[in-house]
Amino acid sequence: MTISETRYSRVAVVGAGTIGASWAALFLAHGLHVTVSDPRPDLEEYVTGQLTALTPTLAALGPPTEALTARLEFEPDVEKAVAEAEVVQESGPDDLNLKQELFARLEAATRPGTLLLSSTSGIRATDFTARMADPGRVAVGHPFNPPHLIPLVEIVPGEHTEAATLEDAAAFYRQVGKQPLILRREIPGFVANRLQSALFREAVHLVTTGVVSLEDLDTIVTSSIGLRWAAGGPFLTFNLGGGPGGFEHFLKHLGPGMEMLWQLLGKPSFDEATIATLSAQEREAYGDRTYDQLGAARDRDQLALMAALRNAN
Amino acid sequence: MTISETRYSRVAVVGAGTIGASWAALFLAHGLHVTVSDPRPDLEEYVTGQLTALTPTLAALGPPTEALTARLEFEPDVEKAVAEAEVVQESGPDDLNLKQELFARLEAATRPGTLLLSSTSGIRATDFTARMADPGRVAVGHPFNPPHLIPLVEIVPGEHTEAATLEDAAAFYRQVGKQPLILRREIPGFVANRLQSALFREAVHLVTTGVVSLEDLDTIVTSSIGLRWAAGGPFLTFNLGGGPGGFEHFLKHLGPGMEMLWQLLGKPSFDEATIATLSAQEREAYGDRTYDQLGAARDRDQLALMAALRNAN
Numbered sequence: 001m002t003i004s005e006t007r008y009s010r011v012a013v014v015g016a017g018t019i020g021a022s023w024a025a026l027f028l029a030h031g032l033h034v035t036v037s038d039p040r041p042d043l044e045e046y047v048t049g050q051l052t053a054l055t056p057t058l059a060a061l062g063p064p065t066e067a068l069t070a071r072l073e074f075e076p077d078v079e080k081a082v083a084e085a086e087v088v089q090e091s092g093p094d095d096l097n098l099k100q101e102l103f104a105r106l107e108a109a110t111r112p113g114t115l116l117l118s119s120t121s122g123i124r125a126t127d128f129t130a131r132m133a134d135p136g137r138v139a140v141g142h143p144f145n146p147p148h149l150i151p152l153v154e155i156v157p158g159e160h161t162e163a164a165t166l167e168d169a170a171a172f173y174r175q176v177g178k179q180p181l182i183l184r185r186e187i188p189g190f191v192a193n194r195l196q197s198a199l200f201r202e203a204v205h206l207v208t209t210g211v212v213s214l215e216d217l218d219t220i221v222t223s224s225i226g227l228r229w230a231a232g233g234p235f236l237t238f239n240l241g242g243g244p245g246g247f248e249h250f251l252k253h254l255g256p257g258m259e260m261l262w263q264l265l266g267k268p269s270f271d272e273a274t275i276a277t278l279s280a281q282e283r284e285a286y287g288d289r290t291y292d293q294l295g296a297a298r299d300r301d302q303l304a305l306m307a308a309l310r311n312a313n
Numbered sequence: 314m315t316i317s318e319t320r321y322s323r324v325a326v327v328g329a330g331t332i333g334a335s336w337a338a339l340f341l342a343h344g345l346h347v348t349v350s351d352p353r354p355d356l357e358e359y360v361t362g363q364l365t366a367l368t369p370t371l372a373a374l375g376p377p378t379e380a381l382t383a384r385l386e387f388e389p390d391v392e393k394a395v396a397e398a399e400v401v402q403e404s405g406p407d408d409l410n411l412k413q414e415l416f417a418r419l420e421a422a423t424r425p426g427t428l429l430l431s432s433t434s435g436i437r438a439t440d441f442t443a444r445m446a447d448p449g450r451v452a453v454g455h456p457f458n459p460p461h462l463i464p465l466v467e468i469v470p471g472e473h474t475e476a477a478t479l480e481d482a483a484a485f486y487r488q489v490g491k492q493p494l495i496l497r498r499e500i501p502g503f504v505a506n507r508l509q510s511a512l513f514r515e516a517v518h519l520v521t522t523g524v525v526s527l528e529d530l531d532t533i534v535t536s537s538i539g540l541r542w543a544a545g546g547p548f549l550t551f552n553l554g555g556g557p558g559g560f561e562h563f564l565k566h567l568g569p570g571m572e573m574l575w576q577l578l579g580k581p582s583f584d585e586a587t588i589a590t591l592s593a594q595e596r597e598a599y600g601d602r603t604y605d606q607l608g609a610a611r612d613r614d615q616l617a618l619m620a621a622l623r624n625a626n
Contacts, residue, residue: 218546226542233531270568
């Protein structure tokens, strides 16, 4: 982990759904002044409720969580909310028209150097900045849900994003304890969601064709690949799995078998039968616990894993 | 974790490469008497060397590691090696002819109730048991490498495997601290390797098309999906990611976007250019450390993660 410098102190969170509220909690816990803007009538109630709900997790992650609301303001008027911000983290609906209009307004209402970052997982910066005069200080800053917990933030440039914007965004996310990675270019789904969806596709195939139950597939992942990939990514894993002969040697030997397996991978679709099978097996696997119980158990394990990695390094 | 009963006490490990030696170390650490058989001239030297090398990892996992060799025997003659065994864990070369001949000999040389389990990752039990009179007590017991460390063992029936064999194999693997999962039928690559290869396919695509560097892709995985899937499998993750509206609701909303992404996933092949790109980026990412240094760091993290999960549960 790079030592982070304290460079930013004032952030606006535009859009206060689950993602925006999670960002706000994280920023507050790292000492930033946060202004949250959203037209929702229950804005203050919703965000303070989320803050209370997320505080135990934030506290377990390390940063101080006393008096978080002392540095928190609410401002439904987006122009006023962003006027003094050094960074805007936009987390509004993934609607191209809405986002295009919003970013034109953000450009007009912010000071020239303000970083404009979008949590979008689905729209290219090149597209949602189309109505801006100068989209150079805009980038995607896509968290892996939930932002206050999972380290990754994918920073994705649009065609007009300046290199300095990417570096500044990385510095900002490091300051709030995240692991930012800068992608070299835009691509639908970015990296993490594409990788996730590739594995999930085969998972759906294996369960719906009756090779393995949904619950057993989840256990297979947690007791093998998941553990492995929490300690080292897929390339390092294969490198080490191949023995000291080297990665090139390994790829040449692995290649033909892997390519054959690729040809056999399933191509499911989310038709009614697939959704019915998966839903029924999900209820069978997890239906004896509530959503909150399952989430709490997962978050407890998640925090324990992250603490273990921090201590080991 | 189910409380395991002590049911088996005498095991033969047939085939002493990396996998066989790792199995032997695990079985010894869990108090079993182990006879290792392999025609290699350096059999005793190789296995005892591996035992010494693996002992620190085994000790960190929990079981006692004193005097492991007191319950260890070597017997190059496979018929003699398996004569008294309650379980045979076969880990020889993945060659259909060799395995067919070997399993016919194992059938003749073992007592009728002996479990015959193969570590194969590539050959169906239905195929490698073709020369046996009664293949009912044979199954695949496929570890995720290395067997002494990673919990998963996939138990895969052949067409003639008896149901009791699968349950007995699961009891055996639980006795030695593993997480066994019984697949419902044979499929090339079983489950974990198919899932792994599906994600790896897209990983190769994203690196070779220049979206992200190999090193950054590994970091993206460890800081998002890997952490997630060590705490909960892909179905539980999506269930919890979808909010309390339920998995069916989530699938219906997620489906179209996910299917669109599936259509965009890459289809790389291991041609010379791909291997050259991956090898060069692997050297750039990890070339400053030796194979042993990388492996030691990964194993240290791996053990810390597994200890954290044990303590959290």
